[in-house]
Amino acid sequence: MRAAHPLARQLIARLPRGARVLEIGHGSGRNHRALEAAGLEVLHFDAALAPAEWAAAALSTHALLHGTPEEIATLLAGIACGIDGGAPLFATFGSQRDARFGEGTALGPATFAPTDGDERGVVHSYYDEAGLRSALQELFAIEELREVEVDAIAGGWAHASAPLRGAVHWFVVARRRFSRAE
Numbered sequence: 001m002r003a004a005h006p007l008a009r010q011l012i013a014r015l016p017r018g019a020r021v022l023e024i025g026h027g028s029g030r031n032h033r034a035l036e037a038a039g040l041e042v043l044h045f046d047a048a049l050a051p052a053e054w055a056a057a058a059l060s061t062h063a064l065l066h067g068t069p070e071e072i073a074t075l076l077a078g079i080a081c082g083i084d085g086g087a088p089l090f091a092t093f094g095s096q097r098d099a100r101f102g103e104g105t106a107l108g109p110a111t112f113a114p115t116d117g118d119e120r121g122v123v124h125s126y127y128d129e130a131g132l133r134s135a136l137q138e139l140f141a142i143e144e145l146r147e148v149e150v151d152a153i154a155g156g157w158a159h160a161s162a163p164l165r166g167a168v169h170w171f172v173v174a175r176r177r178f179s180r181a182e
Helices: 006-014 029-039 069-082 131-136
Strands: 019-021 043-046 057-058 088-095 105-108 110-114 124-127 140-149 168-174
Touching: 006 088, 006 124, 029 043, 043 105, 043 131, 057 069, 057 140, 069 088, 069 131, 124 131, 131 140, 131 168
Parallel strands: 019 043, 019 057, 057 088, 088 124
Antiparallel strands: 088 168, 105 110, 110 124, 140 168
């Protein structure tokens, strides 16, 4: 079993036992297992959240890499609705420094769908720093924003036929700007 994603480990270090975490995407389950082992309650994004179930944090280590900018914006709005004001979001986004940037079918200026491989047809959007700040600024205040080479980190289960080479993701820690009441 692979170790949890570095952002999952960072989130675990920040939250008290028993806190609720909204997990966006499940992947191989490595983050889910680590969150539960740390005593955190894991809520899945696709579940309807009742008011008593708002999360103290959200984690997305791959879901926000996929989709058009509009789809990612919709997903971010949904995440923001599932966490309280001040709650952190730990997430990865595609970087324009990624070796895959510009490959495949162009669906927009920074959006492409690979034409082969394990992720054939899966839409990926890539951001420069200004674009990512713009995508987040309405709902989230950025605490940490850094580009990371992720060939050894990204889920090998998703890239079984061709391991990643030159993959770069943005690692983001941000806080929900407003409470649900605002």
